[in-house]
C-alpha cells in the first residue's frame with residue numbers, strides 16, 4: 001500500500017487518461033461484425049479496464065486524504081514521541097495569548113496533544129503559528145463565555161485579559177469571561193472527568209496589608225473600584241473551582257500568578273514591563289504612574305510555565321503562588337530598564353492609577369514545598385531576552401510603516 005501512496009498525483013492522472021483512451025478505443029471495436037470469441041475477449045478486457053479505472057480513482061482519493069492527514073513533521077519544532085497510553089489530550093484556553101502560547105509550546109514539546117482555544121481579544125494566531133498543521137495540535141477560535149464540548153484529560157484555563165487597560169476596556173466582558181467562562185469549563189471538566197487548572201492572580205490580594213503575600217492571606221479588594229472586574233472575577237473563579245471540587249468532585253488546581261513578563265508580550269500590552277522597554281528603546285519618556293514607590297516582583301515566563309505544569313501534575317487542590325520574590329520599586333525598575341537598554345529616556349511622573357496596589361511580593365514557600373518549584377531565571381537575565389524581543393518587534397513595525 002505504501003508503494004501506491006508514493007505514486008504521484010500527476011502519474012495517477014496520466015495513467016487514468018491512457019486507460020480512458022483505451023476504453024473508448026476498445027468500445028468502438030466491440031461491434032457484432034467480429035466473431036463471438038474475439039468480442040468475448042474484448043469485453044473481458046473492457047471489464048478489467050473498468051476495474052483498473054475504479055482502483056485508480058480509489059488510490060487517488062486515498063492519496064489526497066493521506067496528504068491532508070500527514071503533514072511533514074520535520075517542518076515543525078521537535079516533539080517528544082509518546083505512545084497512546086502516555087499522551088494526554090490537553091485544552092489550553094487563552095492558548096494563543098502571551099502565557100498560553102508558551103505553555104502550549106512546552107506541552108507540545110513534551111509530546112502531548114494540545115488544543116489551543118482563544119477568542120483573539122488579546123491572543124494572536126501568530127504566537128502559535130509554528131504548530132499549525134502539526135498532527136498533535138489544534139487551534140480553535142472560540143469564546144469561553146459560550147460552552148465548548150470536547151474530550152480532554154486536562155484543562156489549563158487561562159482565558160482572560162490580564163493587563164489592566166485591557167481588562168478595564170470592557171469590564172462586563174471581563175467579569176463574564178471569569179465567571180461564566182469558568183463555569184462552562186468546570187462543567188466540561190465534570191462531564192469528561194478532566195483535571196482543571198485555573199490561572200488566578202496575585203490581584204486576589206488587592207492592595208495588600210500583609211507583605212509578602214502568603215496563600216493564607218484573604219486580601220483587600222475594593223469591590224466597586226476600576227480593578228474589581230478582574231480582581232473579583234478571579235476571586236469568584238477561585239470560589240467556583242472550590243465549589244465544583246467539593247460538590248462535583250472535579251479535580252482542581254489554582255495558580256495565583258504574580259507579575260510575569262517575556263517575549264510575545266504585545267507591543268500595546270500596557271503593563272509596566274512592555275511600556276518601559278518600548279519607551280526606553282525609542283528614547284521617549286519613561287512614564288511612572290504616581291510617585292514610583294509602589295513595588296512589584298517580576299518573574300520570567302518560562303519559570304511560570306514550569307510552575308503551571310508542576311502544579312497540574314501535583315496532588316494539591318490548594319491555591320499556590322507562582323512568582324519571583326525579587327522585589328523592586330517601580331522607580332528603581334525604570335532605571336534598571338533604562339540602563340539595560342542604554343537609553344537616554346527621561347523618567348517622568350504621571351498621575352497615579354486608581355486603587356494601584358502599593359506593594360506586591362509572593363511568598364513562595366508553598367510552591368517550594370508542594371511542587372519543588374522555584375524560579376530559575378533572574379529578572380535581569382529575563383529582561384535582556386525581553387528587550388531583544390521588543391527590539392525586533394519594533395524593527396518589524398518600522399518596516400510595516
Ligand SMILES: O=C(O)[C@H]1O[C@H](OP(=O)(O)OP(=O)(O)OC[C@H]2O[C@@H](n3ccc(=O)[nH]c3=O)[C@H](O)[C@@H]2O)[C@H](O)[C@@H](O)[C@@H]1O
Nearest residue numbers: 162164201203258259260271272275287288289294353356
Ligand atoms: O503583570 C502581571 O502579571 C499582572 O499585571 C497586572 O497587575 P499590575 O501589577 O498592576 O501590572 P502593571 O500594569 O504592569 O503595573 C505595575 C506597576 O507599574 C505601574 N506602571 C505601569 C505602567 C506604566 O507605564 N507605568 C507605571 O508606573 C503601575 O501603576 C503599577 O504600579 C494585572 O492586573 C495582573 O493580573 C497580572 O497578573
